[in-house]
Amino acid sequence: MSNSTKYIFVTGGVTSSLGKGIISASLAKLLQERGYTVTIQKLDPYINIDPGTLNPYEHGECYVTNDGAETDLDLGHYERFLNVPTSQSNNVTTGRIYQSVMDKERRGEFLGKTVQVIPHITNEIKERIQILGKSGDYEIVITEIGGTVGDIESLPYIESVRQMMWEFPDDCLVVHLTLVPYLAAAGELKTKPTQHSVKALLEVGVQPDILVCRTEHPLDNSIRKKIARFCNVNPTAVIESIDADSIYKVPLLMQHEELDKVVLQKLDLPAKGAIELTAWKNFLDRIENPKRTVKIGLVGKYIELKDSYKSIAEAFVHAGAFNECEVDLKWIHSEKITLDNVAEELGELDGVLVAPGFGSRGIRGKITSIQYVRENNIPFFGICLGMQCAVVEFARNVIGWNDAHTTEISEDCDHPVITIMEEQKKIMDMGGTMRLGAYKCKLSAGSHVAEAYNQEVVKERHRHRYEFNNKYMAEFEKHGMIATGKNPETGLVEVVEIPEHPWFVGAQFHPEYKSTVENPHPLFIAFVKASMKNAE
Numbered sequence: 001m002s003n004s005t006k007y008i009f010v011t012g013g014v015t016s017s018l019g020k021g022i023i024s025a026s027l028a029k030l031l032q033e034r035g036y037t038v039t040i041q042k043l044d045p046y047i048n049i050d051p052g053t054l055n056p057y058e059h060g061e062c063y064v065t066n067d068g069a070e071t072d073l074d075l076g077h078y079e080r081f082l083n084v085p086t087s088q089s090n091n092v093t094t095g096r097i098y099q100s101v102m103d104k105e106r107r108g109e110f111l112g113k114t115v116q117v118i119p120h121i122t123n124e125i126k127e128r129i130q131i132l133g134k135s136g137d138y139e140i141v142i143t144e145i146g147g148t149v150g151d152i153e154s155l156p157y158i159e160s161v162r163q164m165m166w167e168f169p170d171d172c173l174v175v176h177l178t179l180v181p182y183l184a185a186a187g188e189l190k191t192k193p194t195q196h197s198v199k200a201l202l203e204v205g206v207q208p209d210i211l212v213c214r215t216e217h218p219l220d221n222s223i224r225k226k227i228a229r230f231c232n233v234n235p236t237a238v239i240e241s242i243d244a245d246s247i248y249k250v251p252l253l254m255q256h257e258e259l260d261k262v263v264l265q266k267l268d269l270p271a272k273g274a275i276e277l278t279a280w281k282n283f284l285d286r287i288e289n290p291k292r293t294v295k296i297g298l299v300g301k302y303i304e305l306k307d308s309y310k311s312i313a314e315a316f317v318h319a320g321a322f323n324e325c326e327v328d329l330k331w332i333h334s335e336k337i338t339l340d341n342v343a344e345e346l347g348e349l350d351g352v353l354v355a356p357g358f359g360s361r362g363i364r365g366k367i368t369s370i371q372y373v374r375e376n377n378i379p380f381f382g383i384c385l386g387m388q389c390a391v392v393e394f395a396r397n398v399i400g401w402n403d404a405h406t407t408e409i410s411e412d413c414d415h416p417v418i419t420i421m422e423e424q425k426k427i428m429d430m431g432g433t434m435r436l437g438a439y440k441c442k443l444s445a446g447s448h449v450a451e452a453y454n455q456e457v458v459k460e461r462h463r464h465r466y467e468f469n470n471k472y473m474a475e476f477e478k479h480g481m482i483a484t485g486k487n488p489e490t491g492l493v494e495v496v497e498i499p500e501h502p503w504f505v506g507a508q509f510h511p512e513y514k515s516t517v518e519n520p521h522p523l524f525i526a527f528v529k530a531s532m533k534n535a536e
């Protein structure tokens with residue numbers, strides 16, 4: 001066995017949305033079970049420096065790592081599957097690659113050479129791929145290449161893969177994810193799109209080692225042999241990836257197809273351990289056989305694209321399984337909630353979560369929803385903007401400051417109960433300038449949050465510019481909204497609660513980013529529990 005890190009590249013063909021992220025995470029999970037330290041990286045072919053400036057309608061949620069990187073939502077899947085944190089190095093975009101090369105050019109680092117896609121851009125890509133391997137923390141690095149083979153923008157990435165395979169032939173492997181469509185009229189599975197997408201890879205010098213074939217129907221032996229023959233792979237390296245009703249079943253489907261075995265064999269690595277996945281199977285069993293159901297409303301303004309709230313939705317799956325309870329999420333558009341329909345929209349719910357977000361669209365509906373659940377003792381969980389709206393609602397309807405607002409929306413209101421942080425005021429750039437990443441939070445004894453975490457100090461991830469305005473703290477506490485979580489160094493408010501209410505918690509941070517299959521998040525567990533109690 002060689003000592004160097006092994007690199008597995010995952011490419012996609014035929015169409016987007018085949019689930020490269022889930023296949024990468026599932027393969028990583030199996031290799032982790034086999035006894036290897038594994039991480040997954042995503043290379044995104046767009047020119048934004050990171051997805052932080054993207055509207056969620058473009059690519060869904062922006063996921064945030066401990067070290068404050070704003071990343072693609074696939075990193076959330078990697079963490080939820082592997083239970084290992086990712087970092088800035090796990091997501092690289094074309095924008096970042098070019099920015100780095102251009103900075104080097106300005107510093108004169110290329111010594112008068114003409115700077116070109118090959119070798120300068122590809123060198124930068126190869127360096128980024130190897131950063132995680134060279135950290136010494138991982139034996140296997142899986143690199144998922146965003147986009148579809150044949151796209152102009154992913155060419156430099158595929159070229160970098162070709163070069164790495166040439167430079168380290170024993171340490172690299174390419175898994176190509178493709179589609180085998182079923183033509184109902186012909187009653188047949190069709191292999192031609194797969195042949196074409198492998199041909200597109202071959203044209204740029206990359207022979208895939210393994211083909212993972214997304215399909216709606218099982219692949220029989222003749223189909224596997226046909227694909228193998230046309231695409232120069234072994235029949236055992238043709239892996240069926242049949243549609244599953246839960247993403248969490250995919251590791252078991254891949255195990256059944258022996259994807260991990262084929263990978264280890266091709267990389268000449270021994271299986272250090274057997275695949276047990278005991279906790280994982282137990283979790284799946286709880287998802288499949290819930291003892292009860294709760295209905296929870298998710299109030300947000302991007303609900304037309306459910307990926308905008310990916311981590312929240314998954315955190316509910318984890319917390320539901322923990323509580324042996326199915327969480328039936330009702331997606332509610334915040335723009336559609338009014339004083340007239342709020343009782344009808346929220347009245348039947350066992351709990352309500354008000355989502356994070358930016359800007360004024362849908363704010364009124366969020367505040368109206370919060371007033372309703374506060375007054376009707378329905379468990380409430382507000383995250384980031386959801387927490388800020390809870391503070392605004394309380395100021396207006398309980399303290400009586402009718403004009404109270406967040407300065408994000410009303411800059412010169414008389415009671416700016418949520419306001420911009422001092423250090424944010426002078427920042428003009430939009431990208432990467434928020435309060436980002438993990439910060440400590442000290443919890444008050446006896447609060448709902450302290451009870452949920454059963455810990456005094458926790459660390460949670462942030463992504464925001466505005467904060468609770470501490471100038472008004474005494475007035476809030478006098479009226480019954482208490483800051484039960486604070487940053488121990490700065491005194492910034494991280495959690496507010498209404499102790500008089502059965503469960504009313506607003507968090508300035510984003511707990512959803514840290515929920516995994518093996519570590520469901522304590523606040524989601526407690527919120528689901530409170531909703532279950534309310535349902536009874």
Ligand code: GLN
Pocket residue numbers: 355356357358359383384385386408463464465466467
């Ligand atoms: N827009 C708010 C802020 O910047 C909340 C951000 C969020 O919900 N992630 O503070």
